[in-house]
Amino acid sequence: xxxxxxxxVLLPFAAAFIGMIFGHxxxxxxxxxARRLRRAAPGASAxxxxxxxRRLPANGPALVAVLPxxxxxxxxxxxxVAQWQDPKARTGTLTLVQTGGVPxxxxxxVDGLSAVVALMVCCVALAVQIYxxxxxxxxxxxxxxxxxxxxxxxxxxxxxxxGDLLVLYVGWEVMGVCSYFLIGHYWHxxxxxxxxxxxxxxxxxxxxxxxxxIFVLGMGAHSFNLRTVLAHAPTMSxxxxxxxxxxxxxxxxxxxxxxxxxTWLPDAMAGPTPVSALIHAATMVAAGIYVVAxxxxxxxxxxxxxxxxxxxxxxxxxxxxxAALAQEDxxxxxxxxxxxxxxxxxxxxAVGTRDGALFHLLAHGAFKALLFLGAGCVIVAVGSTMLGxxxxxxxxxxxxxxSMTAGFAALAGLPPASGFFSKDTILSQAWHTAQRQxxxxxxxxxxxxxxxxxxxxxxxxxxxxxxxxxxxYATRTWLVAFFGERRSPANVREAPGLMRWPVAALAVPALVxxxxxxxxxxxxxxxGMAVVSLLFVLAGGGGVFLVWNRxxxxxxxxxxxxxxxxxxxxxxxxxxxxxxxxxxVLALARLVVRADERVVDAAVEGTGRGARGLGGVLxxxxxxxxxxxxxxxxxxxxxxxxxxxxxx
Amino acid sequence: xxxxYPVVIxxxxxxxxxxxxxxxxxxILVLMSVELMLNAVNLNLVVFDMxxxxxxxxxxxxxxxxxxLAAAEVGLGLALVLLIYRNRRTVDVDRLRTLxxxxxxxxxx
Amino acid sequence: MTAADIVIVALGVVAVGAGVLxxxxxxxxxxxxxxxxxxxxxAASYVVLAAEFVAWVQVLIYIGAIVVLxxxxxxxxxxxxxxxxxxxxxxxxxxxxxxxxxxxxxVTTLARGFRDAYFPLKARVGNGSTGxxxxxxxxxxxxxxxxxxxxxxxxLVGAIVLSRSDIGPEAAEEDPExxxxxxxxxxxxxxxxxxxxxxxxxxxxxxxxxxDV
Numbered sequence: 001x002x003x004x005x006x007x008x009v010l011l012p013f014a015a016a017f018i019g020m021i022f023g024h025x026x027x028x029x030x031x032x033x034a035r036r037l038r039r040a041a042p043g044a045s046a047x048x049x050x051x052x053x054r055r056l057p058a059n060g061p062a063l064v065a066v067l068p069x070x071x072x073x074x075x076x077x078x079x080x081v082a083q084w085q086d087p088k089a090r091t092g093t094l095t096l097v098q099t100g101g102v103p104x105x106x107x108x109x110v111d112g113l114s115a116v117v118a119l120m121v122c123c124v125a126l127a128v129q130i131y132x133x134x135x136x137x138x139x140x141x142x143x144x145x146x147x148x149x150x151x152x153x154x155x156x157x158x159x160x161x162x163g164d165l166l167v168l169y170v171g172w173e174v175m176g177v178c179s180y181f182l183i184g185h186y187w188h189x190x191x192x193x194x195x196x197x198x199x200x201x202x203x204x205x206x207x208x209x210x211x212x213x214i215f216v217l218g219m220g221a222h223s224f225n226l227r228t229v230l231a232h233a234p235t236m237s238x239x240x241x242x243x244x245x246x247x248x249x250x251x252x253x254x255x256x257x258x259x260x261x262x263t264w265l266p267d268a269m270a271g272p273t274p275v276s277a278l279i280h281a282a283t284m285v286a287a288g289i290y291v292v293a294x295x296x297x298x299x300x301x302x303x304x305x306x307x308x309x310x311x312x313x314x315x316x317x318x319x320x321x322x323a324a325l326a327q328e329d330x331x332x333x334x335x336x337x338x339x340x341x342x343x344x345x346x347x348x349x350a351v352g353t354r355d356g357a358l359f360h361l362l363a364h365g366a367f368k369a370l371l372f373l374g375a376g377c378v379i380v381a382v383g384s385t386m387l388g389x390x391x392x393x394x395x396x397x398x399x400x401x402x403s404m405t406a407g408f409a410a411l412a413g414l415p416p417a418s419g420f421f422s423k424d425t426i427l428s429q430a431w432h433t434a435q436r437q438x439x440x441x442x443x444x445x446x447x448x449x450x451x452x453x454x455x456x457x458x459x460x461x462x463x464x465x466x467x468x469x470x471x472x473y474a475t476r477t478w479l480v481a482f483f484g485e486r487r488s489p490a491n492v493r494e495a496p497g498l499m500r501w502p503v504a505a506l507a508v509p510a511l512v513x514x515x516x517x518x519x520x521x522x523x524x525x526x527x528g529m530a531v532v533s534l535l536f537v538l539a540g541g542g543g544v545f546l547v548w549n550r551x552x553x554x555x556x557x558x559x560x561x562x563x564x565x566x567x568x569x570x571x572x573x574x575x576x577x578x579x580x581x582x583x584x585v586l587a588l589a590r591l592v593v594r595a596d597e598r599v600v601d602a603a604v605e606g607t608g609r610g611a612r613g614l615g616g617v618l619x620x621x622x623x624x625x626x627x628x629x630x631x632x633x634x635x636x637x638x639x640x641x642x643x644x645x646x647x648x
Numbered sequence: 649x650x651x652x653y654p655v656v657i658x659x660x661x662x663x664x665x666x667x668x669x670x671x672x673x674x675x676i677l678v679l680m681s682v683e684l685m686l687n688a689v690n691l692n693l694v695v696f697d698m699x700x701x702x703x704x705x706x707x708x709x710x711x712x713x714x715x716x717l718a719a720a721e722v723g724l725g726l727a728l729v730l731l732i733y734r735n736r737r738t739v740d741v742d743r744l745r746t747l748x749x750x751x752x753x754x755x756x757x
Numbered sequence: 758m759t760a761a762d763i764v765i766v767a768l769g770v771v772a773v774g775a776g777v778l779x780x781x782x783x784x785x786x787x788x789x790x791x792x793x794x795x796x797x798x799x800a801a802s803y804v805v806l807a808a809e810f811v812a813w814v815q816v817l818i819y820i821g822a823i824v825v826l827x828x829x830x831x832x833x834x835x836x837x838x839x840x841x842x843x844x845x846x847x848x849x850x851x852x853x854x855x856x857x858x859x860x861x862x863x864v865t866t867l868a869r870g871f872r873d874a875y876f877p878l879k880a881r882v883g884n885g886s887t888g889x890x891x892x893x894x895x896x897x898x899x900x901x902x903x904x905x906x907x908x909x910x911x912x913l914v915g916a917i918v919l920s921r922s923d924i925g926p927e928a929a930e931e932d933p934e935x936x937x938x939x940x941x942x943x944x945x946x947x948x949x950x951x952x953x954x955x956x957x958x959x960x961x962x963x964x965x966x967x968x969d970v
Contacts, residue, residue, distance in 0.1 A: 619749050622747075622748055622749045623745060623748045623749070624744070624745030624746060624747040624748020624749070625741065625742060625744075625745060625748070625846075625848070626741065626744075626747070627669070627670050627671075627678075627741060627742075627846060627848045627852070628848060628851075630669060630670060631670045631848060631851045631852060631855050634666060634670070634855050634859065635851075635854075635855050635858070638855065638858040638859055638862055641862050641866075642858075642862060645862070645865075645866065649759065649761050649762060649765070649806075649875065649876055649877075649878040650758070650759075650762055650874065650875055651871040651874035651875065651876065652867070652868060652871045652872060652874065653762055653765050653766050653769065654765050654769065654802065654806070655867045655871055656769075656864055656867060656868060657765070657766075657769030657772065657773060657802075659860065659863035659864050659867055660769075660773050660860060660864065661769075661772060661773050661776055661795075662859070662860075662863065663856045663857070663859045663860035663863065664773060664776040664777055664779075664780055664856070665776065665780075666852075666855065666856045666859050667780050667852050667853060667855075667856035668776075668779060668780030669852075670848055670851065670852030670855060670856070671780065671845055671846060671848055671849045671852035671853070672780060672844060672845065672846065673843060673844050673845060673846040674785060674836065674844055675834075676785070676827055676830045676831055676834065676836065677779075677780075677785070677788055677844065679827065679830075680779055680788060680789065680792050680827060681779070681780055683792065683819070683823065684776050684779060684780075684792070684795065687772075687795070687796065687799055687819070690799070690811075690815075691799060691802060691803075694803055694806055694808045694811055694885075695806060697808070697884075698806050698807060698808065698876065698878070698881045698884065698885075699874070699876045701876075701880070701881060701884060702884075704893055704897050704898075705884065705885075705889060705890055705893040708808050708810070708811050708885060708890055708893075709890065709893055709894055709897075709898045711808075711811050712810075712811065712814055712890075712894070713901065713905060715814055715815065715818050715819065716818070716905050716908075716909060717905075717908075718818075718819070718823065719818055719822055719823055719909075720908060720909055720912035721912075722823050722826050722827065723826060723912055723913070723916045724912050724915055724916050724919070726826055726827070726829070726830040726916075727915070727916040727917075727919035727920045728919060729830055729834060730830065730833055730834065730919075730920055731919055731920070733833070733834040733835075734922065739834045739836075740843075741846065742846050742847065
């Protein structure tokens with residue numbers, strides 16, 4: 001089983017390098033084969049799908065991108081099934097690296113949590129790779145793009161399946177680098193390359209804290225092995241465990257785009273849409289949540305960290321949802337929505353339900369990837385990402401429309417979509433934590449914890465309000481994009497097959513995943529909370545629908561009035577950071593440059609100038625007057641004679 | 649004859665000549681001072697020739713030679729002074745500064 | 758102190774005093790004349806010291822030729838006749854110090870060395886006679902003597918060559934007419950050279966001196 005997991009991780013890794021180096025060579029090698037297939041194909045049916053399929057066998061990078069990830073998907077499915085049938089932890093270590101201090105081992109650890117998340121990652125990655133073949137068809141740098149996506153998938157799988165904290169960190173950092181490269185795929189555009197740098201720097205800032213958190217926990221447990229750390233967690237001193245978990249939260253806030261390190265995610269939408277779907281919806285941003293879930297026993301031993309996580313989650317939840325409401329760019333709506341949904345997961349972890357948070361993570365992976373890929377279809381059809389250019393698309397793009405409807409329903413939390421079930425689990429747990437009750441659903445009794453009650457109240461109340469706002473912006477976006485009059489050019493058509501079918505395929509888990517949780521105690525919704533949250537959701541969605549219905553031609557969000565620009569800018573957090581952080585750092589950099597010029601360079605040049613000055617002083621004796629010279633000579637002679645006479 | 653008197657006189661005369669060489673502005677005055685120095689040397693030579701009663705009369709002969717050389721030197725020196733005067737319109741030693749670093753100042757003055 | 762000592766000292770005082778006046782007087786021609794006095798005192802000293810031949814050669818050459826040459830030089834460089842205040846350079850103080858130091862060192866050394874030295878002058882009479890010097894000069898010292906005569910010849914030739922104004926780079930400053938301007942004369946360069954010769958310094962100087970006087 002471990003071997004299968006290792007192969008599943010290594011396949012995309014190998015695919016990345018082979019695709020980068022040999023992608024075009026494979027295309028050249030396969031072109032004769034493709035020609036033969038084309039000749040053998042019946043008729044000259046000119047459908048785009050047919051054309052693509054004809055070209056496919058000769059598209060080397062596409063083959064190298066899709067086939068290994070498909071194989072990894074199969075492998076992770078096998079592992080997940082085996083784990084489900086025989087639940088036990090399986091570990092395997094390749095080698096133990098001696099560091100002189102605390103050693104760390106290179107190895108994998110497969111249990112129920114990691115198996116199911118690995119399966120989700122592989123499925124979404126496969127969908128994105130297939131989608132990208134069509135989306136990036138005309139891009140000359142497709143091979144490097146596909147290679148980076150493969151590398152990213154390998155890194156994410158490493159994070160998910162790793163058995164050691166430092167190996168996890170390796171995967172974490174590789175993901176960060178791949179994210180930078182992928183966001184900056186269109187680096188010719190200055191704004192895009194800046195967005196990539198911003199994403200990298202902000203997540204890096206969190207990663208520093210993350211690394212130190214790993215060090216603290218590793219030193220505390222005298223080992224970096226995950227199981228060892230978790231076993232030692234109750235015995236570590238309170239300061240150690242709180243410090244370690246709080247530092248880990250820095251990395252979580254960075255990677256999972258929570259306040260205050262969330263500013264990179266809306267700008268990262270400058271990258272290609274499939275990248276946004278994979279990285280910024282389903283996998284990388286979920287890595288932070290995943291790490292907290294993986295180390296949950298450690299976090300439970302430090303309830304203060306969970307309280308901090310709860311506060312962060314509450315701020316991110318509501319703030320991002322309000323910002324999403326005011327956005328004019330479809331991808332930015334989805335970006336802020338991602339921040340908000342991740343905050344839900346963080347909130348779930350903060351109130352004590354690991355399973356609820358993970359349930360929401362899986363559901364979110366499915367429906368957010370669906371929404372992003374569908375948005376990609378719409379953007380390709382309309383030619384712009386702005387909501388103002390869309391409208392009335394439901395007739396022209398039916399498959400996309402129905403899939404995205406399912407996605408929006410899941411996002412808003414309407415039954416029977418999966419979002420309803422997962423969100424409800426989190427809100428129920430929040431209620432129970434607020435009540436500090438031991439009874440209620442049996443799930444809570446098992447998760448005895450010291451999380452303070454106010455965290456529960458905070459997550460509950462903010463969660464309900466956010467549910468309203470979420471429903472509001474989901475409804476608004478759905479209405480403005482697909483209903484009303486068409487504001488886009490006339491030749492809008494449905495997206496090509498390779499783009500349509502992954503979107504449609506993702507709609508299935510978005511709708512169905514919720515029901516899979518009914519079997520477990522933890523994941524079944526409670527009737528009371530379900531009704532309450534449904535009321536909030538309907539209030540938000542219904543309100544927006546009513547406003548829209550009065551004037552379908554106008555954007556319902558105009559009612560926000562003067563508040564809208566503030567929300568559009570994301571509460572001006574970027575400007576605040578600019579003043580608080582960017583300007584002082586730039587001033588410091590300028591100061592350093594000036595110090596280098598005035599002090600260091602001046603010292604170096606000063607030695608030259610000093611030597612010249614000294615030489616100038618000495619040169620004064622050369623005034624051209626022979627009498628001066630002779631006076632000097634005679635004076636010297638007299639002095640020497642005096643010295644000789646006196647001293648001897 | 650106590651040697652000390654003529655010898656000290658020669659030394660004093662020499663020092664006076666040194667002062668003249670270093671302090672006088674006109675080139676011809678400098679030449680005159682050089683003659684003073686040479687004369688001091690001559691006095692010394694003659695005195696010591698008499699003191700040792702040199703059979704070869706080396707001191708006096710050398711004095712004659714010094715006189716001859718002084719004559720040759722003054723002749724050439726004056727030729728040089730005249731050349732300088734022709735070119736620079738001055739025999740002021742202070743103004744002949746082209747040996748110095750800031751040549752344009754020497755030529756200007 | 759013998760009589761000779763007293764005379765030597767007196768003559769020495771005269772010589773040194775005249776020397777001091779040479780280097781300090783404000784009149785250029787007076788300096789040359791005081792130089793004459795100094796040389797004369799020295800010649801008398803030579804006589805006292807029984808070196809007659811040297812004394813007369815001193816008078817002949819030094820006073821008779823060298824001082825005359827210096828006077829000619831003074832004339833030809835249009836030195837100011839009469840008082841002029843700028844005969845001492847700015848180097849005066851340093852020169853005074855150096856000269857004083859030189860004097861101190863020399864006098865001290867010599868005085869300490871020759872404090873008790875004495876030689877009988879009367880026994881030396883005849884050592885400086887013309888016959889003795891001549892014999893020594895033309896026997897023992899004949900080679901340096903001949904060399905010196907060649908040297909004198911070289912000095913003579915050199916002085917003439919240096920003083921000629923019609924060879925070598927022509928001085929443009931003292932020629933009032935620039936060379937580029939065509940002269941209204943059907944002359945070859947030879948004519949110009951001759952004209953330059955007639956414009957020579959000497960003629961002009963003499964004319965100027967006549968004017969001043």
